[in-house]
Amino acid sequence: MRHKDAEQRITLDFERDELPVTLHEWLNNEDSRLAYYFQLGRGYYILTIDFCELSLRENPCSARYIVSAAINKNGSKHIPHIIRDISIPDIFSCERTNELIDFLQIVSALHHRLPSH
Numbered sequence: 001m002r003h004k005d006a007e008q009r010i011t012l013d014f015e016r017d018e019l020p021v022t023l024h025e026w027l028n029n030e031d032s033r034l035a036y037y038f039q040l041g042r043g044y045y046i047l048t049i050d051f052c053e054l055s056l057r058e059n060p061c062s063a064r065y066i067v068s069a070a071i072n073k074n075g076s077k078h079i080p081h082i083i084r085d086i087s088i089p090d091i092f093s094c095e096r097t098n099e100l101i102d103f104l105q106i107v108s109a110l111h112h113r114l115p116s117h
Contacts (some may be wrong), residue, residue, distance in 0.1 A: 011036045011053055012049055013097045020108035026082060037070055037082040040111045044070040044082055063093035065100040
């Protein structure tokens with residue numbers, strides 16, 4: 001199932017403006033989950049969203065929300081080619097929307113406090 005099919009069947013359970021990051025559709029997603037990428041500073045990340053109901057997930061052991069490290073393969077800011085960084089384990093996973101929002105608020109606040117290079 002491609003991203004558009006998943007988008008019609010998987011609910012976000014939050015408004016995008018509730019997040020301290022801007023989500024962009026991640027077009028490299030090949031499975032039934034929704035996936036978006038976002039950027040914090042020079043770093044890229046992928047947010048994967050699965051069905052709320054465990055019985056509908058391809059892998060019922062997988063968390064509803066997963067944040068993974070990513071890289072911009074072509075280096076372009078205007079038309080990035082984002083791929084999952086498989087050398088790094090998933091950064092965060094949870095079932096509840098409020099936990100995802102809290103995590104993103106914390107990492108975003110920490111990022112803004114770090115000196116830029």
